[in-house]
Amino acid sequence: TMNPPVPYIAVHMRIEKDWMIHCKKWEQRSNSKEICSSKEEIIHKVSQITDLRRPVVVYLAVADSLLEDDSITSGWRVGMVAFEKKRLGVTDIYNRQPYLIKSAIDFEVCARADVFVGNSFSTFSNLVVLSRTQRLYNMGEASSCGENVGLSSYAYNVIGDDGGPQRWMPDMSDTSLQNLSYGTNNISCH
Numbered sequence: 001t002m003n004p005p006v007p008y009i010a011v012h013m014r015i016e017k018d019w020m021i022h023c024k025k026w027e028q029r030s031n032s033k034e035i036c037s038s039k040e041e042i043i044h045k046v047s048q049i050t051d052l053r054r055p056v057v058v059y060l061a062v063a064d065s066l067l068e069d070d071s072i073t074s075g076w077r078v079g080m081v082a083f084e085k086k087r088l089g090v091t092d093i094y095n096r097q098p099y100l101i102k103s104a105i106d107f108e109v110c111a112r113a114d115v116f117v118g119n120s121f122s123t124f125s126n127l128v129v130l131s132r133t134q135r136l137y138n139m140g141e142a143s144s145c146g147e148n149v150g151l152s153s154y155a156y157n158v159i160g161d162d163g164g165p166q167r168w169m170p171d172m173s174d175t176s177l178q179n180l181s182y183g184t185n186n187i188s189c190h
Contacts, residue, residue: 008057010113011046011156012106012125013072015039016063023121034185035121037157040075045156046117047077048164054079059113061106061124111135117165120155120187129153133169145169145189158185 014023015038023036037045046058058080062072073082085094094102103124110116110128118125132151136142141151145167158166167189 006057007053007114008059009046009049009052009115009117010059010061010110010128011042012061012110012116012118012122012128013039013042014119014122014125015042016065026121032185034157034159035119037119039072042117042156043075043077045154045165047080048162049115049117049152049154050162050164051152052115056080058082059109060084061110064102107131114150114152116151116153117156118153118168119157120166120168120185121157125155129168130170133172136169137172155185155187158187 020036027033027035056079058076060072060082062084072084073087076082085091094105097105107124107128110118111131116125116128116132118128120126132153136151153168154160154165155168156165158168160166166187168187169189170187
C-alpha cells in the first residue's frame, strides 16, 4: 500500500544579496517598508499562519547560491521542519539541470504545496499564486479566504488583519491585469 503524501508548506524565500540590494532601493523609491524581509522576519511570519497543522514540513524554495548556507534550514519554530534541495538529497539530479528546469521544479513543488508563502513583489511568487488560484477555480472554489479549503497562499511581506502574513488570492474576474501583476503590496484575498 502507498502512504498518503505528507502535507507540506512551501516558502519562496527571497533573501539573496542581489535581491536585498534591489528591494531596499525599491523600498526607498516607493516609501514602503513592505517589500524586503529577512530570513528571521520570514520565519516569524510563517509561524503566525493559524491554519498550519504541526508538525509540518517546510520546503524552502531558495536561490542555488543559498544552498551552500547550512543555516538556511535553522531557526524555524518547533513543529516546523525545514528542507531544501540539499537536505532532500536530490542535488545530484538537480545540479545536472539547466536553470529554467530548476526553476520549473521549484515552481511545481510550490504550486502543489498545501500552503504557499511568498513575496508579493516577486514574479515567481505571483505566478505560483496565480497557478494555485486557477486550480481552486477549476475545483469549483471561488475563494480560499476565511475557510480552510486547501491551497492557501500568503504574502510574508504584507501584514494581514491578524498580524500574520496577508492571505493572497487574486480576483480572477477582475478585467484589469493590475491585480495579477507583480511589484505591489496591494494584495488581498477574494
